[in-house]
Amino acid sequence: MTPPRKKRPTSYDVAVRAGVSQATVSRVLTGNVKVSDDVRERVARALAELDYEPNSAARAMKTGHTGQIGVVMSAITNPFHQEMLREVSRRLVAANLHPVVWYLDHGADELAVQAIRQRGIDGILLTSATSSSAALEAAIDKQLPTVLLHRTVDDSFCDQVGGDNFRGGYEVAQYFSDNGHTRIGMVTGSLMLSTTRERERGFRAGLYDCGLDISEQSMLRGEVSHATGVAAAERFLRLDDPPTAVFTTSDLLAFGVIDALEAAGRSAPEDMWVVGFDNTEMADWTSFQLTSVDQPIREMVSIAVDLLREQLEGAKRPPKKIVLPCKLVVRRSTAHVAFAPRAHASETAADSK
């Protein structure tokens, strides 16, 4: 039923057909410049005629390169991470590199360590490293080209690219204060995540500078999920004095808060202002229209892949830490739009979209 397995041509077959040594075929395949144009052409013709495909394992043995870049992702269900992965994948493929994606939910750290120790990858992009990440330690130990994307660690022993999470959180606090809010709530992810830590620190610093604070009851920490946002809003609504403005360290949490408000017959912004972080595509959907802190994701990923390529090409330089500015994008969930003077509506309509 199935055709017999075709015999694969080897580099020996190519050498015989081209009338050169096997070493010469190897030199042509690895792009060695010490080969005459005439020989290169004869080998190329033989390769084409035999439909030769270098075995990836054999090539990796010879060149020491696999062309694969490990990408360690955290939670797969966070829409921001999906947008980031799409961008990472697009950029790596454009650079002729093969992304190999691992998810932390499924033992990514261990798989990454294995791949690093066994030289299965040429480099690694870590989007979920904590300072105690085994993959990060293994990568540093083996001097593997490594970039931390969207995560930072305190010691700068490898390239790091991220948004200014501290400043982003700080500005949300100021925005709440400027608009007269004094009862403030917060929903955050695990403190294991550098993004959560920085956003929370920035938000608290901003509140402090405005003479504000968060009461313990208006604060919930949990996994970054829709369900955590729902649980937080349900708890806040049971308080005698619920917060009038809530900052969540991730859009996904904010969607949960908005949904729980709706389920309780309340709404954002009328009963509670809600601000997320990441400015995901979903934040712009009519159901949410979520005010959110935007991270320049395309720029972040583009820089991360460039830094990785510099390392792959053997650049010797001290590690770089690049922090890009974030900005608040205001939508319905903080009612700001409703306060805008209607007289300008016809003017702005022409500009938008």
Added chain:
Amino acid sequence: MTPPRKKRPTSYDVAVRAGVSQATVSRVLTGNVKVSDDVRERVARALAELDYEPNSAARAMKTGHTGQIGVVMSAITNPFHQEMLREVSRRLVAANLHPVVWYLDHGADELAVQAIRQRGIDGILLTSATSSSAALEAAIDKQLPTVLLHRTVDDSFCDQVGGDNFRGGYEVAQYFSDNGHTRIGMVTGSLMLSTTRERERGFRAGLYDCGLDISEQSMLRGEVSHATGVAAAERFLRLDDPPTAVFTTSDLLAFGVIDALEAAGRSAPEDMWVVGFDNTEMADWTSFQLTSVDQPIREMVSIAVDLLREQLEGAKRPPKKIVLPCKLVVRRSTAHVAFAPRAHASETAADSK
């Protein structure tokens, strides 16, 4: 600043320390049974003492196995595909296999073909194959263990696992008819996707059997995105007689329809019933509460990985095609709940959640 690169122990070093030949070390590493327990123990001790890690390329050369399974995904932004990938990743890792994920948006087909031809992967799970998929052709040609997941092709030359998309679509048509709808709308993805084709065929067959049809104006085909759903609803609302019930071949399309209704001051189900397909986690969020056709995703993925493992272990058998039943999950977007007799509310409340 950086420590000098450590010299990696080779299998030669291991052989010297264990007092055996290099070939014996290799036999131990590949699990060859023709090695005495005593020798095996000496080699194991030497491996441990030298902190030896077999190079993945070297091992792949020897055993012909990389432990990597290619996973070809289509659109990364469809929440159903994320849920499927999470499940695939979980199952493969549990089976000690390494998922290597490619996205169709970023040349997955080409990358997969390269990996297949260069023997970079041991098997492949295709979740986005069309009958003209180059990756599928290459996999079949090389007799690589291959399973189509969530996609089917007409010729059964490889294992296939999917939901009963035809029946799912058929039952939505019956559901609309049973509830008195006669003006029917549909929003679908590209006909290149077998899922779209089967769902649409089933829906049209169901309508036909109920004496119903879809007018050309109440039908929109486009990429599977939130924006396509928005565009469809906006078009339907401009009709003199808009459809009263709309079936979308994907939840993501349905979210767009619901959002566009809301943006126009309308809503589901009051102005339009909306039914999706996939029963994603988001379908249950308060903002959407979308009636949707559920696919048994865990079971689908579990069967697919089992079939792949059978092939990896060398099973000789004809290809299997497994189709699992789908079922309609009713939520607010079709108002069915509101019609339920209120008298039973106290009884059912105790059961739910």
